[in-house]
Amino acid sequence: MAEAARPSKTGIRVLLVDDHQVVRRGLRTFLEIQEDIEVVGEAADGADGVARAEELRPDVVLMDIKMPGTDGIDALRKLRELANPAKVLIVTSFTEQRTVVPALRAGASGYVYKDVDPDALAGAIRSVHAGHVLLQPEVAGALLSQEDGNNGTGRGSTLTEREREVLTLIADGRSNREIARALVLSEKTVKTHVSNILMKLDLSDRTQAALWAVRHGITG
Numbered sequence: 001m002a003e004a005a006r007p008s009k010t011g012i013r014v015l016l017v018d019d020h021q022v023v024r025r026g027l028r029t030f031l032e033i034q035e036d037i038e039v040v041g042e043a044a045d046g047a048d049g050v051a052r053a054e055e056l057r058p059d060v061v062l063m064d065i066k067m068p069g070t071d072g073i074d075a076l077r078k079l080r081e082l083a084n085p086a087k088v089l090i091v092t093s094f095t096e097q098r099t100v101v102p103a104l105r106a107g108a109s110g111y112v113y114k115d116v117d118p119d120a121l122a123g124a125i126r127s128v129h130a131g132h133v134l135l136q137p138e139v140a141g142a143l144l145s146q147e148d149g150n151n152g153t154g155r156g157s158t159l160t161e162r163e164r165e166v167l168t169l170i171a172d173g174r175s176n177r178e179i180a181r182a183l184v185l186s187e188k189t190v191k192t193h194v195s196n197i198l199m200k201l202d203l204s205d206r207t208q209a210a211l212w213a214v215r216h217g218i219t220g
Contacts, residue, residue: 011036012129015058017049017075018042018091019067023114027062027091030118037125046075053084060125061088065103076106080204087128091116107205110134131175133207158200164218166193170206171213 014037016024021044028039041056043049046063047070053061061079065072076088090103090111100111109128112121124134159167162183169179176190183190194206203209212218 011038012060012125013038013040013056013058014125015040015049015053015056015061015086016042017044017046017052017061017067017072018064019044020064023064027121031122031125034122037122046070046072046078049075050078050082050084053079053086054082057084058086060129061086062091062125063088063108065090065092065099073103073106076103076108080107087131089124089128089134091121104207107207109207131177131206132173133210159197163193163197163200166190167197167209167213167218170194170197171210171218173210 011034014031016027016039018024018027024042024044028042031037031039040058041052043052045067049061049063049072050070063072063075070078072090072092079086079088087109088107090100090108091114092100092103092111093114103111110124110133112124112134116124127134165183166179169182174182176187176194179185180187180190185193194209197209198204201209201212203212
């Protein structure tokens with residue numbers, strides 16, 4: 001008798017990208033018991049991960065860094081080139097800043113270690129899906145120390161008062177929806193402000209905007 005199809009869940013759609021099948025199986029086993037998380041696919045390397053992300057359009061991608069062929073950092077860069085909207089959460093066994101920092105610079109929303117507590121992993125997925133940035137203090141410090149000064153305070157003077165308010169909330173880890181509620185604005189208006197902030201500061205993503213704000217004292 002054919003196996004009955006599982007009913008589709010509504011919630012956070014997750015793609016698993018890791019070259020170790022055992023890791024993918026373990027992640028899937030845990031995540032599939034979460035009521036608000038659905039594993040929609042798997043990939044064993046970065047190139048396949050990019051292809052699957054384009055096909056499946058997940059909300060969150062759990063991405064390993066070290067994989068044969070196309071690694072996680074190259075896959076991240078490709079996803080950003082394709083303007084894929086998925087949030088990428090790095091799941092890695094590497095703790096060195098020289099490994100994690102390039103991934104964050106390539107557009108990851110944060111990272112967790114492979115020995116993370118399962119409930120903490122689910123919380124991390126929900127957090128990046130909501131628009132938050134997950135940075136360990138030592139990695140945030142490394143990112144700031146690597147800034148070359150090109151995004152100096154002079155550019156901050158081009159921000160409007162409202163844009164500075166939005167930037168302050170970005171630095172606080174707020175999602176667009178949370179910013180909209182806090183400032184009594186529509187999400188569409190917040191998205192426009194975020195785009196203007198990134199353009200004026202010559203930054204590529206919210207992670208860089210949050211770090212810029214911290215470095216230049218634009219925090220709540």
